[in-house]
Structure formats: C-alpha cells, structure tokens
Amino acid sequence: MLSVSGVDAAYGRARVLFGVGLEVPAGSLVCVMGRNGVGKTTLLKTVMGTLTPTAGRITLDGRDITRMPTHQRVRAGMAYVPQGHVSFPQLTVWENLQVTLEATGHRDPAAVDEALDVFPALRQFFKRPAGFLSGGQRQQLAIARALITRPRLLLLDEPTEGIQPSVIDEIEGAIERLHREAGLTVLLVEQYLDFALRLADSFVVMDAGEVVHAGAVEELHDEEVRRMLAV
Numbered sequence: 001m002l003s004v005s006g007v008d009a010a011y012g013r014a015r016v017l018f019g020v021g022l023e024v025p026a027g028s029l030v031c032v033m034g035r036n037g038v039g040k041t042t043l044l045k046t047v048m049g050t051l052t053p054t055a056g057r058i059t060l061d062g063r064d065i066t067r068m069p070t071h072q073r074v075r076a077g078m079a080y081v082p083q084g085h086v087s088f089p090q091l092t093v094w095e096n097l098q099v100t101l102e103a104t105g106h107r108d109p110a111a112v113d114e115a116l117d118v119f120p121a122l123r124q125f126f127k128r129p130a131g132f133l134s135g136g137q138r139q140q141l142a143i144a145r146a147l148i149t150r151p152r153l154l155l156l157d158e159p160t161e162g163i164q165p166s167v168i169d170e171i172e173g174a175i176e177r178l179h180r181e182a183g184l185t186v187l188l189v190e191q192y193l194d195f196a197l198r199l200a201d202s203f204v205v206m207d208a209g210e211v212v213h214a215g216a217v218e219e220l221h222d223e224e225v226r227r228m229l230a231v
C-alpha cells in the first residue's frame with residue numbers, strides 16, 4: 001500500500017534522513033523503532049507531506065505522492081496522529097470531534113459514532129475541554145479524530161508516550177481491533193518494545209537517519225535487534 005524508497009530529508013541544512021526505504025503492505029501493521037532522535041518522526045512527516053523529501057519517492061497504492069500536499073493525502077486515505085496527543089485544548093471533546101468532521105470530505109456524522117465506538121469512554125467527557133483531559137484520554141481523542149476521516153492507512157507516533165499502563169492497554173486493544181478486525185493498515189512509531197511486539201507484523205529499526213534493520217516481528221527477539229534499540 002505504502003512504499004518509501006531512497007528518501008532523504010533535512011531541516012534547512014541539517015540532513016536527518018539518508019536513503020530511507022520501507023514497505024507497508026495493505027492490511028499490515030509495521031512498527032518503526034529506534035533510539036531518540038534517529039529520525040522516526042521526521043520519516044512520518046515526510047510520509048504525511050508536512051516535510052518534503054530532498055530525494056527519493058513515496059507511493060500510495062502505486063501512485064506517486066512524494067510532492068502531494070498533506071490535505072490531498074488525507075483525502076487519499078491517510079491519517080496522522082502526531083506525538084503528544086494533540087487536540088484543540090480550549091474546545092470540548094464534542095467540539096473537537098465536530099471540527100474534525102467539518103474538515104473531512106465526506107462530512108458523514110456517522111463517522112463520529114464509529115470513532116466513539118472505538119473509544120467509548122470518551123462519551124462521558126463530551127462537555128469537557130480537551131485541555132482538561134488526562135494524557136491517555138487526550139491520546140484517545142487524537143486517534144478518534146484521525147478515525148473520523150475514515151483512513152485506510154493510519155500513521156501513529158508513539159501512542160504510549162507519557163500514558164499510564166491501564167490506558168496503554170485500552171489503546172493497544174483499540175489499535176489491535178482496528179487492525180485485525182477492521183483491516184486498517186498501520187504505520188506505528190513506538191519505542192515501547194513489548195507494545196510493538198504484541199501488535200506489529202513487521203518492523204524497521206532506524207539509527208542516525210538510516211534504516212539499519214527490517215524484518216518480521218519474530219526477529220525482534222534477536223539479541224542484535226535488542227542491542228540496536230538499547231539506549
């Protein structure tokens with residue numbers, strides 16, 4: 001479904017990605033791993049089009065999207081949940097969901113219910129400003145907002161970061177159901193190894209802006225891969 005090949009990216013003159021390549025087959029869950037600062041978020045930004053690569057090619061279903069604006073990528077079926085559970089803090093949960101619905105191409109109100117069925121606990125916080133939610137609730141809201149666009153490919157950047165273990169389980173269960181039951185294709189950036197092991201089909205390890213290892217998730221038990229991830 002998604003193919004990234006030979007991608008270089010930079011912030012001004014600081015090069016961050018060097019010839020990055022990965023494949024995300026339709027229906028798979030691929031996890032990108034690696035230490036802090038190796039370029040995982042930058043890779044997601046280039047896939048989503050908020051940062052334009054300086055070299056390389058990105059295709060979605062065989063179509064070249066390397067220079068396609070982000071909003072067109074959303075229309076093409078991609079959604080991105082950035083790190084830090086971002087929503088509009090002054091707006092209530094309900095308003096956050098409605099604003100997202102307004103921005104979609106389909107504007108089908110049923111999409112809000114579908115997203116809330118994935119995270120039913122959000123219903124009890126409808127009137128609460130997003131800024132007053134816990135980190136875990138904000139993360140659920142951020143993923144729910146992405147789901148309202150009805151994506152086929154979901155990009156998730158460290159969904160467990162700064163979240164308490166009981167809520168991590170809920171988020172893991174939701175991602176698992178979306179992937180295994182609803183067939184959603186997922187590209188996940190995650191440093192929490194056990195979470196990645198339970199969810200992913202395959203993985204990519206990055207180091208210093210390059211892919212240094214890729215394989216089936218069973219290989220994650222290998223000592224060498226664990227060593228590459230060690231801080």
Ligand SMILES: Nc1ncnc2c1ncn2[C@@H]1O[C@H](COP(=O)(O)OP(=O)(O)OP(=O)(O)O)[C@@H](O)[C@H]1O
Nearest residue numbers: 011014016034035036037038039040041042043083
């Ligand atoms: N907006 C920016 N401007 C300049 N440099 C940046 C910017 N964002 C990230 N960088 C640098 O690019 C490199 C890769 O950062 P990136 O956030 O992609 O890494 P990461 O693997 O996602 O790390 P983390 O796990 O800490 O989020 C780092 O050296 C970082 O300092």
